[in-house]
Amino acid sequence: MRQLSALIKVAYQSLRHRMGGVLLTLSSVALSVFVLLAVEHIRHEARSGFASSVSGVDLIVGARTGEINLLLLSVFRIGNATANVSWETLEEIKAQPQVTWIVPISLGDSHRNFRVVGTTSEFFDRYKYGRKQSLTFGYGEHFDAETEVVLGAQVAAELGYGLGDSLVLSHGMADTSFDHHDDTPLEIVGILDVTGTPVDNALFVSLEAIESIHSDGDHEEHADHEEHADHEEHSDHEDHGHPPIGKVTALLLGLGDPISTLQMQRWINEYAGEALLAILPGVALAQLWELIGNVEGVLRGISVIVFVSSIFGLNAMLMASMRERRREIEILRSIGAPSLFIFGLLIIESLLIVTLGAFIAIGGLLFSIGLVNQVLASELGGLLSSQIFYSSSLTALALIYLFALLLSLVPAFQAYTVSRTSAGSRPPV
Numbered sequence: 454m455r456q457l458s459a460l461i462k463v464a465y466q467s468l469r470h471r472m473g474g475v476l477l478t479l480s481s482v483a484l485s486v487f488v489l490l491a492v493e494h495i496r497h498e499a500r501s502g503f504a505s506s507v508s509g510v511d512l513i514v515g516a517r518t519g520e521i522n523l524l525l526l527s528v529f530r531i532g533n534a535t536a537n538v539s540w541e542t543l544e545e546i547k548a549q550p551q552v553t554w555i556v557p558i559s560l561g562d563s564h565r566n567f568r569v570v571g572t573t574s575e576f577f578d579r580y581k582y583g584r585k586q587s588l589t590f591g592y593g594e595h596f597d598a599e600t601e602v603v604l605g606a607q608v609a610a611e612l613g614y615g616l617g618d619s620l621v622l623s624h625g626m627a628d629t630s631f632d633h634h635d636d637t638p639l640e641i642v643g644i645l646d647v648t649g650t651p652v653d654n655a656l657f658v659s660l661e662a663i664e665s666i667h668s669d670g671d672h673e674e675h676a677d678h679e680e681h682a683d684h685e686e687h688s689d690h691e692d693h694g695h696p697p698i699g700k701v702t703a704l705l706l707g708l709g710d711p712i713s714t715l716q717m718q719r720w721i722n723e724y725a726g727e728a729l730l731a732i733l734p735g736v737a738l739a740q741l742w743e744l745i746g747n748v749e750g751v752l753r754g755i756s757v758i759v760f761v762s763s764i765f766g767l768n769a770m771l772m773a774s775m776r777e778r779r780r781e782i783e784i785l786r787s788i789g790a791p792s793l794f795i796f797g798l799l800i801i802e803s804l805l806i807v808t809l810g811a812f813i814a815i816g817g818l819l820f821s822i823g824l825v826n827q828v829l830a831s832e833l834g835g836l837l838s839s840q841i842f843y844s845s846s847l848t849a850l851a852l853i854y855l856f857a858l859l860l861s862l863v864p865a866f867q868a869y870t871v872s873r874t875s876a877g878s879r880p881p882v
Contacts, residue, residue, distance in 0.1 A: 461801055468802060475806065478763075478770045482810030485760035486853065487817050492756045493846045494818065496749050498837050500742060506650045507734050509581030511714045514538065514546065514704040514721055517728035521744070524737040527558060527703040529651050530568040534560065537700035542727050546704065549720070551713035554579055557701040559663050562622045567608050569622055569656045571663035571701075577603075579707060582650045592616050593643035599662040603643040607653040614641055622658075622666060637666045660701070706731075760853065767806055768860040772867065796865050803861035807854060815841070 468475045507528050515523045516536030525531040538557075547555045556579050559571030570576075574595045577588050593616050596603055604614060614620070619638040639658060647653060708714045714733070721731035822837045 461805070467798070468805065474770055478767050479806055479810050479813070481763040481766050482807055483813040483817070485756070485763035486807075486811050486814035486850075488759050489756040489849055489853075490814060490818055490841060490846055491821070492752045493843065493849060494822075494837070494841045496753070497843055497845075499749075501838075505583040506738075507580070507582060509579070509585050509707070510705045510734055511708045512704075512706040512718055512721070512731045513734055513737075514706060514729060514731045515702065517730045520730070520732045520737045521741050523703065523730055523732055524734065524741060526560070527705070528734070530560065530570070530655060534702045536728070537702055538704060538729065539727065540699050540701070542724070542729070543701065543704060545726070546706070546721065549717060551708050551717045552706055553709055554707040556580070556705040557660060558703045558705065559660055559700075560702045562624060562663070562666075564608075564620055564622050564656050565612060567605075567612075567654055567656055569658060571658055571660045573660060576657065576705075577645075579705065580652070582648050582652065586648075588648065588652065589646045591644050591646045593641070595643055596657070596659055596662075597642075599659055599665050600637070600639055601642040601658070601662075602639040603645065603657040604641060605645050605653040605655045605657075606647040608656055609641075609644045614644075616641055616644065620656075622656075637662075664699075761856075763810075764853075764857055764860055767803060767857065768863060772864045799865035800858065800861050803857050803864075804854065807857045811850065811853070 513523060513527050515527060516534060516538060518535055522532060526534060543555065543557055546552060554575065556573060556576050557571075558576075560568065562569040562571075574597070577590075577595045580588055582588075591606065593603070602620065608614070618641045620641065621638050639662065645652060706717070708717055718731040718733065721729050818841055819839060822839055822841075826837055
């Protein structure tokens, strides 16, 4: 133990003596470890983030389209519906004995570039995320009237809204919309707690509010031409991505057991009244992950290449320093340091550089996560965890040390040979 302590002390002093080259190598190692750990962290966070966005929902039903498209639209609020589900179909699905509960979702409107979700108050009880965690209110409660709205945590934080404030909705999704529902302002009655999911970036209103908003103005302006106006109104809603009155964008279903889920999925997919698609959220999430799996592999490959390059750079630095270190080795030998001490000195130096680089990389990664989370929360409604150590990342760190140890054997053996040569060339005392 005392000899190891002496080795570390001498190695530290030796590295300080060659500070310029050591700093360059240390920066290279730190950067490569940072990239390797960051890619692994993002991979795990992306996988868990997708998986935790929705749980407790057995089926998602929408107009027939791709499974991933329906998932992105209904859960992540990405894209627009190509068709909708009629209220008559919703009632027929709801009447099926396998269905325990059903929550409709109507999309198409926005407020200052945040999506508006038309639904029922049951959404706040049925929708789960993470490990079947329920939505909770930081302030207020769910809506009970057509003139009330509930905000996700990020919407309230970014726009500076509080309970009792009023807002108006707009058609479509745009930073600046000139088509506002100014005649139907909504009062904020609830603000949800942070979930780290797309729920944070949405506003929630009742389906009655959606229908009222999209019907009152038209009926007032075109009372004498009601049928013609209604047709124009429906067309306008479709142009903006909002479903016509009496239709919804998607349905969230809860069923009693897995067998009922599969039976209901088949019944909906073969439904003759409309072209519908029922998807299992877990299966669709797995398919979505497969699409980005190739990107994940490429990123991991790049990070490994970057790290291998830095380790070879470390090895090259140690070997290049051997000429100028002959004098150092001779001094160590003259004071009684054995050749194995010199051999261990080079290995300890290599591992010290890797250790310092790993600590710098970990600190830099935690700092970067704090910065990136500010952007992710506002843009995607998600957050990266500060828990950066997984079994895979710990395995990667172990392989890093093993690889550094193996490569350091070359300059260490070279130093050992030099020490033996210098010892043999000294005249006997």
